[in-house]
């Protein structure tokens with residue numbers, strides 16, 4: 003049996019990062035992964051400018067006199083004249099500092115005596131005060147975002163602040179999915195003896211687009227070798243990766259293994275983790291394949307813990323491993339297990355401290371646990387947990403590292 007770390011390491015060292023890219027307008031790039039760094043052609047801000055509405059002047063002049071002539075008016079967007087010596091310029095937030103000025107006095111520390119005359123009442127004016135310096139945020143030729151960065155709202159703002167209109171990003175991976183099992187009914191069908199509803203199909207149909215990938219859902223495939231081989235072939239032709247649930251165990255109704263062996267190659271493991279023991283990884287005529295177990299909680303957990311980092315890395319993302327948060331346990335785990343346990347858990351706050359609590363039923367068929375929870379807490383192999391022990395919590399929507 004492979005340990006969790008060995009299995010994850012194996013997957014992550016076998017990823018071929020996509021090379022397919024496209025150029026899109028910044029406004030359409032939210033959630034996309036940069037395929038090249040973004041380098042600034044300009045300084046931001048492009049010129050020294052005022053942080054306040056007030057008066058720009060030279061601090062030297064204040065040493066002699068605190069009543070100054072107002073020699074020009076500089077709104078934001080204007081191009082100022084050099085400042086006439088011994089005078090002040092009326093200036094507004096964001097407007098360029100005129101040549102010859104080295105300080106801005108905010109309006110509240112002045113008194114307008116006449117239309118063109120101002121008295122400075124500021125107590126301790128200091129040269130440089132209230133001025134934003136050219137390039138203070140971004141210097142020309144600086145790399146502002148690295149290749150592999152996933153674009154968030156604030157990133158789009160930063161790219162726009164350098165005047166760049168388009169970015170080169172990776173094309174979203176296409177993931178084909180299907181679920182196996184003759185016992186599966188689609189929602190809306192009448193319940194039948196011995197049958198259950200196909201929950202995994204809709205879990206995958208949510209997880210995949212949520213991460214920014216394109217989903218090709220091939221639905222349910224009947225439990226025969228022929229049907230499984232046909233579905234595999236079709237999936238591999240139309241997609242970058244194939245992800246399935248079910249059929250990875252050892253029974254003779256499990257056709258994933260023989261199907262892949264006919265079409266490509268297969269690594270099939272028992273992973274020392276709970277839920278999610280059986281996991282299949284291989285290729286179908288060169289297209290990567292990940293076979294998740296059929297138990298709904300196991301499928302959800304193995305997608306999050308294995309498929310997600312694998313797919314994010316393949317998509318070109320530099321952050322693909324989930325980052326844990328270390329919190330105190332608000333539960334006891336008294337029976338050590340030999341498999342690493344990923345218990346469905348959620349964060350709670352008590353007296354301004356964060357804790358993790360776990361769902362009382364941790365069975366791999368109890369999908370309610372995944373809805374109640376907002377992450378996994380790790381129970382290391384052969385360990386017990388006492389109330390207040392520090393535990394690693396992986397939020398379902400974890401920030402990656």
Ligand SMILES: Nc1nc2c(c(=O)[nH]1)N[C@H]1C(S)=C(S)[C@@H](COP(=O)(O)OP(=O)(O)OC[C@H]3O[C@@H](n4cnc5c(N)ncnc54)[C@H](O)[C@@H]3O)O[C@H]1N2
Nearest residue numbers: 181183199200201202203248249250251279295296297300
């Ligand atoms: N002899 C052994 N039997 C099993 C082992 C083992 O080591 N030796 N491992 C168990 C573990 S752990 C798991 S997990 C499952 C994985 O089995 P499969 O991937 O082959 O999955 P199935 O047998 O098809 O289904 C398992 C379970 O999940 C239900 N299921 C399947 N697909 C769906 C779906 N789309 N939506 C909702 N529920 C689904 C299915 O009805 C079964 O109850 O194997 C154990 N057995």
Ligand code: MOO
Nearest residue numbers: 277278279300366
């Ligand atoms: O690994 Mo199974 O996922 O324990 O139910």
